[in-house]
Amino acid sequence: MNDWRSAAREHHPIWDDDDRAEALSDAATLDRLGVRHSPQPAWDRGPYQPLEAYGRPLPSLVLALPRHTLPERLPPGGRDWIAVEHHSQGFTCFHDDLVLTVLRPRPGVQEAMERLSDLYLGGNLEHPTIDQLVEYRERLRELLGVECPPHSTWFQEACYPIDLGGLAVLTDEELDVPEDAELFVLGPNGDTVPLEEAGREPENPDATVVGRGTEVEDLDAAAVRQGSEAEPYQPLAAYGLVAPVLVLADIGGRLDPLPKERDWLAVRHGDWDLVLTPLEPAAEAGPGLLRLAGEYADLVADPPTLDELVAYRDRLRELVGAGCTDGSAPLGGGLCPIDLAELPRLTGHDVQAPAGGRTWELLLLV
Structure with a gap:
């Protein structure tokens, strides 16, 4: 039998007073909602525990609510709601806290879920490409006869989202579905591949987190031009720029030490705070980029459908001859993403993204 207490300590090696206080608050919320959770202090890493600790197998079909969107009350009816910490994304081992209820699959569905899970187990899938998303949609249709959520352009190893419209296809249970609930197949996670073996660069320890919380002095230290201390991120016009403009930008991750030979700006564009450098497109790329900007200038910032x-x-391929492979690409709201590998060809120069950065993007701001 698994020692879930040891597993918790392995996944949460650091557990301080703030963590304990948060766990007690979580437990009080779960008790108020009537959600079953691990006892305290026997489970000394909080009230959320793996699905298997409740005697439930993986994969399982679940209706789930993220911890941060719990309602004031759960639907009546006596369903067993449990507090689950689910691990996903392979070696990244993302911890997702969910309040969920396990559903009874129709005949043949359990076997199909196992086939789906086996297809991705051990692949360390974290950020799917557009092609992988299309393939995932086809596999859901083939194996389970359901669709992926139309505005959810992601899935990852061990966590497989399904459109709620497929609920009746997968289970014969009558359900009162809470607002914000999502339908998943939760599978086992393979997390044994070391970071370096998976081709993943370690994060730069000298990097600074970018976004509205970035301190002015950090932008100063990186020689980033900015506005006032109160509003360091300014519109393009404040720097004499007019959209559309091609840029190399960090979209809110980690601000790595920046090459000093380029002009770096703190820009607020739509809902985005960006640290960026403007790029001059190559002559042959300019007309296509301009036409692309005209076609996508009015796309709203809602997550795009697949x-x-x-x-x-x-x-993008047709107009510019460039690619966009990232399934989580930030399309809309004034951003048109382009694969970073296209940067030298589209500019005619060997411009490089800062070393070690994982959130740098080649963007057409429109």
Whole structure:
């Protein structure tokens, strides 16, 4: 039998007074909602524990609510709601706290879920490409006869989202579905591949987190031009720039030491705070980029559907001859993403993203 207390300590080696206080608060919320959770202090890493600790197998079909969107009350009816910490993304081993209820699959569905899980187990899938998303949608249709959520352009190893419209296809249970609930197949996670073996660069320890919390002095230290101390991120016009403009930008991750030979700006564009450097497109790329900007200037900032991402990728190829492979690409709200590998060809120069950065993007701001 698994020692879930030891497993918790392995996944949460550091557990301080703040963590304990948060766990007690979580437990009080779960008790108020009538959610079953691990006892305290026997489970000394909080009330959320792996699904298997409740005697439930993986994979399982679940209706789930993220910890941060719990309602004031759960639907009546006596369903067993449990507090689960689920691990996903392979070696990254992302911890997702969910309040969920396990559903009874229709005949044949359990076997199909196992086949789906086996296809991705051990692949360390964290950020799927557009092609992988299209393949995932086809596999859901083939194996389970359901669709992926239209505005959810992600899935990852051990966590497989399904459109709620497929609920009746997968289970014969009558359900009162809470607002914000999501339908998942939760599978086992393979997390044994070391970071370096998986081709993943370690984070730069000298980096600074970018975004509205970035301190002015950090931007100063990186020689980033900015606005006032109160509003360091300014519109393009404040720097004499007019959209559309091609840029190399960090979209809110880690601000790595920046090459000093380029002009770096703190820009607020739509809902995004960006540290960026403007780029001059190569002559042959300019007309296509301009036409692309005109076609996508009015796309709202809502997450794009998979069909919208595929259509954008195909149009980008047609107009510019460039690619967009990232399934989580920030399309819309004034951003048109382009694969970073296209940067030298689109500019005619060997411009490089800062070393070690994982959130740098080549963007057309529109």
